[in-house]
Amino acid sequence: MIETLNFFKTLSPTGWLFIVLTILTLFSAVSVVTAKNPIYSVLGLIFTFFCLSGHYILLNAQFLAAVNIIVYAGAIMVLFLFTIMFLNLRKEEEESKTNLTKIVSVVVGGLLMVMLIQIFRAKSAQVPVVNPGSFNSQTGMVENLGELLYGDYILPFELVSILFLIAMVGAVMLGKRETGDRHF
Amino acid sequence: MDLTILSVKGIIILVIFGVTLLIAMYSTYAERKVAAFLQDRLGPNRAGPWGLLQPVADAGKMFFKEDFIPAQASKWLFILGPCLAILTALMSSAVIPFGDSIRFAWDGVKYDVNVQAIEINIGVLYIFGVVSLGVYGIMVGGWASNNKFSLLGAIRAASQNISYEIALGLSLIAILMMTGSLSLRSIVNEQATFFEWNVFTQPLGFIIFLTCSFAECNRTPFDLPECETELIGGYHTEYSSMKLGFYLFSEYINMFVSSAFISALYFGGFHYPFMDLVSSGLEGSLGAVAGHNVATAIGVVAFFAKIFFFIFFFMWVRWTLPRFRYDQLMNLGWKTFIPLSILNVVITGAGLLYDFKYATWLIATVMIVLAVVSTARAPKRQVRPQTTTA
Numbered sequence: 001m002i003e004t005l006n007f008f009k010t011l012s013p014t015g016w017l018f019i020v021l022t023i024l025t026l027f028s029a030v031s032v033v034t035a036k037n038p039i040y041s042v043l044g045l046i047f048t049f050f051c052l053s054g055h056y057i058l059l060n061a062q063f064l065a066a067v068n069i070i071v072y073a074g075a076i077m078v079l080f081l082f083t084i085m086f087l088n089l090r091k092e093e094e095e096s097k098t099n100l101t102k103i104v105s106v107v108v109g110g111l112l113m114v115m116l117i118q119i120f121r122a123k124s125a126q127v128p129v130v131n132p133g134s135f136n137s138q139t140g141m142v143e144n145l146g147e148l149l150y151g152d153y154i155l156p157f158e159l160v161s162i163l164f165l166i167a168m169v170g171a172v173m174l175g176k177r178e179t180g181d182r183h184f
Numbered sequence: 185m186d187l188t189i190l191s192v193k194g195i196i197i198l199v200i201f202g203v204t205l206l207i208a209m210y211s212t213y214a215e216r217k218v219a220a221f222l223q224d225r226l227g228p229n230r231a232g233p234w235g236l237l238q239p240v241a242d243a244g245k246m247f248f249k250e251d252f253i254p255a256q257a258s259k260w261l262f263i264l265g266p267c268l269a270i271l272t273a274l275m276s277s278a279v280i281p282f283g284d285s286i287r288f289a290w291d292g293v294k295y296d297v298n299v300q301a302i303e304i305n306i307g308v309l310y311i312f313g314v315v316s317l318g319v320y321g322i323m324v325g326g327w328a329s330n331n332k333f334s335l336l337g338a339i340r341a342a343s344q345n346i347s348y349e350i351a352l353g354l355s356l357i358a359i360l361m362m363t364g365s366l367s368l369r370s371i372v373n374e375q376a377t378f379f380e381w382n383v384f385t386q387p388l389g390f391i392i393f394l395t396c397s398f399a400e401c402n403r404t405p406f407d408l409p410e411c412e413t414e415l416i417g418g419y420h421t422e423y424s425s426m427k428l429g430f431y432l433f434s435e436y437i438n439m440f441v442s443s444a445f446i447s448a449l450y451f452g453g454f455h456y457p458f459m460d461l462v463s464s465g466l467e468g469s470l471g472a473v474a475g476h477n478v479a480t481a482i483g484v485v486a487f488f489a490k491i492f493f494f495i496f497f498f499m500w501v502r503w504t505l506p507r508f509r510y511d512q513l514m515n516l517g518w519k520t521f522i523p524l525s526i527l528n529v530v531i532t533g534a535g536l537l538y539d540f541k542y543a544t545w546l547i548a549t550v551m552i553v554l555a556v557v558s559t560a561r562a563p564k565r566q567v568r569p570q571t572t573t574a
Contacts, residue, residue: 037258039258039261039327043261043324046320062304062305062306063306063309066306066309066310066312066313067309069313069316069317070309070312070313070316073313073316073317074312074313074316074317074349075316075346075349078316078319078320078323078342078345078346079346081320081323081327081342082323082339082342082343085323085327085335085338085339086339141305142305142306142366
């Protein structure tokens with residue numbers, strides 16, 4: 001008990017921010033899963049993204065934080081909300097899930113958790129401890145990120161953009177109205 | 185950051201906040217006056233001299249009306265909707281550079297504080313993030329009302345905002361390429377000389393950006409989310425009292441912020457022609473510190489003059505153009521603006537390779553020629569005299 005108290009006494013403002021943000025993140029993430037109404041679920045997910053952006057800012061990665069908000073909270077989640085509103089899921093009844101689906105989802109989720117824990121514990125994936133001597137607060141800034149992406153990682157970056165292009169063309173093809181299709 | 189800078193920044197933030205609200209408030213008055221002028225009416229002239237107290241009277245009316253929440257609405261989201269709308273609207277003015285810097289000495293230390301709430305090196309992205317969140321207020325409110333018309337309005341608003349955000353962002357990329365920075369202040373400082381204002385180097389980007397900001401603000405001719413002939417009131421059909429007021433108010437704040445954004449990005453922000461002469465003259469006659477501050481003040485005034493012009497432009501367009509049809513809106517966004525802005529990016533990049541800043545005039549010229557040719561070749565519309573059947 002006293003140790004915990006001492007721990008809280010030694011916290012810096014950043015540490016406090018981190019703890020508050022983490023608690024908020026966890027609560028909102030849990031609410032995504034537990035909410036009965038899908039709209040609340042989506043709103044919880046949006047809030048989770050905000051908290052994650054807060055974490056990015058604490059890690060001095062402004063660009064990542066802004067892009068996370070623009071892309072995930074601003075675009076993808078709007079589409080989620082959009083679709084769910086169209087589905088008109090006003091009736092708040094639990095869908096009938098068979099025992100089989102429940103068991104399978106528990107097994108899959110558990111496996112994923114075990115895998116993630118194993119990855120985080122692996123020796124090769126250990127995150128190096130911050131070295132104050134070589135610490136550069138500008139690492140996460142746009143300029144450095146851009147130089148890295150267009151310098152050292154130019155090939156993977158361009159390959160990813162081709163992947164995106166393919167996905168976009170595929171989405172347009174799927175959404176295209178063919179001759180004889182119904183007009184909505 | 186020491187305490188003096190912090191308190192000065194605090195004052196600047198409060199002033200910007202207050203000015204934003206004041207301008208939004210008087211935009212409602214100006215809108216009605218402009219409408220009256222364009223329609224040859226008088227407009228509000230009863231409350232106070234020239235009707236200047238009209239916004240106060242409106243606000244009073246809004247506050248004292250019954251605050252009604254529909255029985256089947258989801259109560260908390262119904263309240264959350266307008267809160268989100270006004271919150272996101274107010275957040276975005278934080279990174280706009282309203283002026284150069286204020287210089288002063290305190291306790292023998294010299295300070296140089298920027299007239300801007302916060303200076304971050306991703307200012308443009310910040311504004312984009314906030315703008316893309318603006319749609320949540322509308323969507324949450326429209327859905328929570330439990331009304332088909334509100335829901336339709338909300339969905340229209342969401343799809344419109346998403347569609348035009350893409351073109352908005354793409355048209356900005358050309359500017360980012362030319363400036364090489366995401367900070368609004370450095371974008372403004374790049375445009376110090378008159379003919380390097382981005383409106384001269386990026387004419388096409390400017391037009392795309394302007395049109396898209398009309399769509400983002402849900403202003404006519406893109407105000408389909410609140411198209412009253414089809415949707416009654418749109419997403420705020422069920423709202424009353426100050427909750428409705430917040431929705432309307434956030435629209436005016438958005439208008440102010442996007443005017444400021446347009447002036448900062450394309451019209452040189454707080455720069456004006458012969459600024460160097462004026463500021464060096466002032467510094468020569470009033471001394472380095474006082475002269476610099478007066479020059480900053482003149483710059484702020486110039487910036488606000490540009491903002492007011494664009495607010496007027498928003499209103500002017502609203503009372504001049506009719507509303508688009510929804511498919512026209514979508515086609516314009518996806519099939520015209522997005523390809524055009526990608527082309528704009530490509531041409532700008534090609535121009536930058538050869539150090540030529542005005543390359544996009546090529547597209548603008550081609551477009552003007554095409555428009556002239558197609559107008560000339562179009563069949564002349566015959567105006568028939570109306571036959572009256574008596």
